[in-house]
Amino acid sequence: xxxxxxxxxxxxxxARRLIPLLFVCYILAYLDRIxxxxxxxxxxxDLGLSDTVYGTAAGIFFIGxxxxxxxxxxxxxxxxxxxxxxxIMISWGIVAILQLLVxxxxxxxxxxxxxxxxxxxxxxxxxxxxxxxxPADYRARMVAWFMTAVALAxxxxxxxxxxxxxSMDGTAGLKGWxxxxxxxxxxxxxxxxxxLMVMDNSPAQASWLSExxxxxLRERKVDEEARKQQAGVTGHEVADALGNPKVWLLxxxxxxxxxxxxxxxxxxxxxxRETITTDExxxxxxxxxxxxxxxxxxxxVGGHSDRTGERSWHIAGACLAGSIAFAACSMPEVSGxxxxxxxxxxxxxxxxxxxxxxxxxxxLLSGTAAAAGIALVNSVGNVAGYxxxxxxxxxxxxxxxxxxxVLLVFAASLLVAALLTLKATRxxxxxxxxASSPASGFGR
Numbered sequence: 150x151x152x153x154x155x156x157x158x159x160x161x162x163x164a165r166r167l168i169p170l171l172f173v174c175y176i177l178a179y180l181d182r183i184x185x186x187x188x189x190x191x192x193x194x195d196l197g198l199s200d201t202v203y204g205t206a207a208g209i210f211f212i213g214x215x216x217x218x219x220x221x222x223x224x225x226x227x228x229x230x231x232x233x234x235x236x237i238m239i240s241w242g243i244v245a246i247l248q249l250l251v252x253x254x255x256x257x258x259x260x261x262x263x264x265x266x267x268x269x270x271x272x273x274x275x276x277x278x279x280x281x282x283x284p285a286d287y288r289a290r291m292v293a294w295f296m297t298a299v300a301l302a303x304x305x306x307x308x309x310x311x312x313x314x315x316s317m318d319g320t321a322g323l324k325g326w327x328x329x330x331x332x333x334x335x336x337x338x339x340x341x342x343x344x345l346m347v348m349d350n351s352p353a354q355a356s357w358l359s360e361x362x363x364x365x366l367r368e369r370k371v372d373e374e375a376r377k378q379q380a381g382v383t384g385h386e387v388a389d390a391l392g393n394p395k396v397w398l399l400x401x402x403x404x405x406x407x408x409x410x411x412x413x414x415x416x417x418x419x420x421x422r423e424t425i426t427t428d429e430x431x432x433x434x435x436x437x438x439x440x441x442x443x444x445x446x447x448x449x450v451g452g453h454s455d456r457t458g459e460r461s462w463h464i465a466g467a468c469l470a471g472s473i474a475f476a477a478c479s480m481p482e483v484s485g486x487x488x489x490x491x492x493x494x495x496x497x498x499x500x501x502x503x504x505x506x507x508x509x510x511x512x513l514l515s516g517t518a519a520a521a522g523i524a525l526v527n528s529v530g531n532v533a534g535y536x537x538x539x540x541x542x543x544x545x546x547x548x549x550x551x552x553x554x555v556l557l558v559f560a561a562s563l564l565v566a567a568l569l570t571l572k573a574t575r576x577x578x579x580x581x582x583x584a585s586s587p588a589s590g591f592g593r
Contacts, residue, residue: 152454153361159362159365160283168355172297172301173297174271174340177340180305182210182264182301182414184329185206187261187307187418188329189316191318195324198254198255198303200543200545200546201371206412208538209258209261209535211263213263213266215269217265217266217269218525220270221524222273222524224270225277226491230275230348231350234271235342237263238271239340241264241268242337245337246330247260248264256380268320270524281352281418282352283391285373290506292505293505294451297504300500308433308434310433311429312433313434314328314429317332339380339541341418352366352367395577396526399526400529400530402530402570403530404531405531405562406468406499406562409475412491412541413495415537416536417436420488438493440496443501450505454504454505454508461574466558466567467497467499468502468567471571472498472564474498479552479554493562502566507523541558
C-alpha cells in the first residue's frame, strides 16, 4: 500500500512543474505588450509620431483584447489550455515581429490592435488554468509567483530593450526599434511551439503525478466546488457571470488598478528620459529598479495574505500606498532619483494588490461561468490599458508635455481602487473562500 500523500508537498511539486513555464510565457507576453514604451522615442523621431498618436497606439491594443477576451477563454475551457495557450503565443509572436513594418500612425494602430486580438485570453486563461490545479487557499501565492513575470519583464526588458535600441540601430539597414520588435517577438513564437509539446491540460493528464496524487487534487477540487454550492454560489453558465453585479464591481475595481499599472508600464522610460538621462542603455537599467522592488514585494504580500486569510486590506492598503506614491511623485521636489523611489513604491503597491486581487473572481463562480467571469473582469478592467496611455498622451500634448497632472490622475485611480476593494470584499465575504479555511478568507 503506497504511503499517504502529503498535501503541502504535493502542491509544491505542482507549483515547481507549472509555474516556471507559465512565468516565462507571461514575461514574453508582457514584454511584447509594453516594449512599445521603449521603442517610443526612436519611433516618434523616425515616423514623426506625437504623444497622442503614441498613447492611442499603446492603448488600442486593449480594444482588440476586450473584443476577443471572453470568447477566447470560453474556447480554452472547451479545447484545453495546451492547444489554446500555445496558439495564442504563436499568434502574438508573429504579430509582435510584424510591428517592424509600421510606417505611420494608421499601420501603428492596426498592428497594435491585431496584437491585442492575438493575445486575448492569455492572462485570464492562465488564471482559469491555475484553478484546475490549486484550491483557494494556495491561489494568491501561485498568482503572485506567476505575476512576478510582470515585474521581471520590467527588470529584464529594460536593460535588454535599451541594449537593442543602442547597439542594433542601423544593423542590416534596420532601425533599433525594428530590431526591438523582431528580437523580442521571436522568443514568444518559439515558446508557443514548446507549450504545444509539454503543457498538461489538467491533473488527470499529468504523467508526472501518481494516481494517489491525482486523487488528492481531484478531491480538493470537488471539496471546493461543494463549499461553493453550500455558500450559495450557484452560477455555472456564461449568463451567470455576465449578469452578476459582483463580477462587474470587480471589473471596475480592476480597471482602476490597471490605470496605475499602465501608467508605470508605458510612461516610466519617458519619465526617466525627462528627469535623469537620455541614454537608452541607462534608461533601460534604471527602469528595472521599480520592477525589481515590486517582484520581491508582491510575493511577500501574496504569501502573507494566504497565511492570514485576509484579502481586503492587503489589496486596499497596497492601492493606497501606490496612490500616495504617485501623488508624491507629481511634486516638483520629488524628481530624479527621488522620483524613481516614489515610482518604486507605486509599482510595489500596484503589483501587490494584483497578486491578491485574482483570488476574488474565482470565489464567485464555477464551471463555464468562471471562464467567462474571469475573462470579463480582465477584459473590462483592461479597458484602462487603452484609457491610461491615451489620456496621458492627450494631457501631455495639451499642457506642454507636463507629467505631474498625469501622475495625479494615476494617484486618484488607485485611491478609488482602494475604496472599491473595501466595498467588493464585504459583498464577497459570504463566498466559499471564507467558509473553506483560514487561509482563504477575504477579511477579518
